[in-house]
Amino acid sequence: MTVGIVGLGLIGGSLCKAYKENAPQTRVLGWDLDPKITGIAQIAGVIDGELTDERLRECDLILVAIYPQAAIDWILKKAPLFNKDGVVMDCCGVKKKVCDACFEAARREGFLFVGGHPMAGSHNAGFKYSRGDLYKGAPMAIVPPCFDDIDLLERIKRLLLPVGFGKISVTSAEHHDEVIAFTSQMAHVVSNAYVKSPTAENHKGFSAGSYKDLTRVAWLSAPMWSELFMENKDCLLKELTLFRDNINAYIEALEKEDGEKLCALLKEGSDIKGRIDGR
Numbered sequence: 486m487t488v489g490i491v492g493l494g495l496i497g498g499s500l501c502k503a504y505k506e507n508a509p510q511t512r513v514l515g516w517d518l519d520p521k522i523t524g525i526a527q528i529a530g531v532i533d534g535e536l537t538d539e540r541l542r543e544c545d546l547i548l549v550a551i552y553p554q555a556a557i558d559w560i561l562k563k564a565p566l567f568n569k570d571g572v573v574m575d576c577c578g579v580k581k582k583v584c585d586a587c588f589e590a591a592r593r594e595g596f597l598f599v600g601g602h603p604m605a606g607s608h609n610a611g612f613k614y615s616r617g618d619l620y621k622g623a624p625m626a627i628v629p630p631c632f633d634d635i636d637l638l639e640r641i642k643r644l645l646l647p648v649g650f651g652k653i654s655v656t657s658a659e660h661h662d663e664v665i666a667f668t669s670q671m672a673h674v675v676s677n678a679y680v681k682s683p684t685a686e687n688h689k690g691f692s693a694g695s696y697k698d699l700t701r702v703a704w705l706s707a708p709m710w711s712e713l714f715m716e717n718k719d720c721l722l723k724e725l726t727l728f729r730d731n732i733n734a735y736i737e738a739l740e741k742e743d744g745e746k747l748c749a750l751l752k753e754g755s756d757i758k759g760r761i762d763g764r
Contacts, residue, residue: 497550498615508647600628622651666720
């Protein structure tokens with residue numbers, strides 16, 4: 486099997502390492518916007534060679550691990566060169582815009598495109614922080630062009646098997662973006678806003694697990710996340726508006742010194758958490 490990987494940062498570099506470590510017989514070709522990174526990856530044995538235009542037709546699977554608009558632009562530009570019997574999959578954190586553009590290109594040029602989102606990462610970016618076990622046990626969401634092709638779904642699972650995902654979920658682009666606005670994007674906004682309190686400067690010696698958990702994703706790549714937020718702004722605004730209204734209820738209870746109301750709000754949240762976690 487030959488796998489081509491576009492973008493050799495944390496996500497793409499970790500994909501390369503996963504294939505080389507878990508399926509060493511796999512031929513891995515890579516490309517990065519920075520030629521130095523491509524060269525470093527090849528010297529390190531993470532890739533077997535550069536993913537050139539001439540080699541695109543040799544790939545059974547191409548994984549595009551760059552920003553959403555860049556991924557769309559790259560796939561549309563290279564569309565005539567893809568292996569018609571292979572699979573092209575993006576790895577972007579939003580799916581609607583990417584899938585709309587790439588499904589159309591796939592129909593026009595006669596290749597197979599599948600939307601993908603490997604849900605693992607780190608606050609550290611770049612190839613130097615990539616690792617082969619980044620995706621071990623992690624969820625992977627895929628958006629296929631049709632949902633009733635069992636053979637296609639099994640084929641995708643086989644192609645991704647060496648990466649080590651814990652669960653592969655099949656979803657629509659719309660549903661993915663709605664859910665990810667809550668499970669990932671809002672969490673990053675809240676964490677990033679939370680540390681803007683002046684009190685954060687004095688947290689050492691007074692903070693434990695709750696502070697660490699809530700602030701873990703405050704350290705982020707601003708260009709990448711701002712693009713993801715803007716691409717999914719309707720879903721994210723819906724979640725943030727609901728969050729704001731819920732926070733205002735706690736503020737109001739405190740301002741009015743309404744301990745009974747505050748207790749009820751806290752119990753409600755605790756009960757919801759217990760229910761969704763199956764406790």
